[in-house]
Amino acid sequence: MSNSMVFRYDVDGDDFTLAGEISSKVKKRLKQLGLPPETIRKVAIAMYEAEINMVIHANGGTITVEVSPETIHIIFADRGPGIPDIDKAMEEGFSTASHEVRELGFGAGMGLPNIKKNSDKMTIDTKVGEGTTIELWMEVC
């Protein structure tokens, strides 16, 4: 795609002090680019959930955001434990978060459902013991 911009970020694992930092950076960029508020809202929600998942479950990873005039394509790649049962993980309310993490207000089991709800297309490629790659596409509306 000729007209697209690509931003790449590293997510630190287990560092809650940086939680939401990348989502916030991307949101600011999309605002500067003049994207519609509804698109930005969806990206912010999906990115925050995926970023938190990377910190909680996967010891970090990378996020690549590709912005074109029609579509936002986001790739979350980690080398975490993988998801043994994707259907189960997609169920609202199902969570494998630790007690410690739940006390911070996470582990509601809404992460993946929220990501799906706020994207136009979502794919999950995961292998237990190797990692997970989630790709999202949002149409610029």
Next chain:
Amino acid sequence: MKLSEIASALELKPIAGADGMNREVNGCYIGDLMSLAMSNLEEGNLWITIQTNLNVIAVSALKEAGGVILADAMTPDANAAEKADEEEIPVFSSPLSAYQLAKRLAELGL
């Protein structure tokens, strides 16, 4: 309604993010789970919670909340207060419960 008016009517203790104090707020969300707040908190809402960690500010900033009231006399973690200053998200503490705070906000007409 102006946030500063609400703060003085409810005797909220300002803790951080004073630069955002002149903001208008348009409603209220109550909850302690980040995913639900991320979905349900709307731009310009006051968020009442008992969570005190940095993520409250991260979610507030992403959703452009009007401000945060920590109920039951909770106070923010030091790094959360710092982040609130940086993001200009006003954070208050109140000895009242979330229910009592919501009742008072409704009485004020929010």
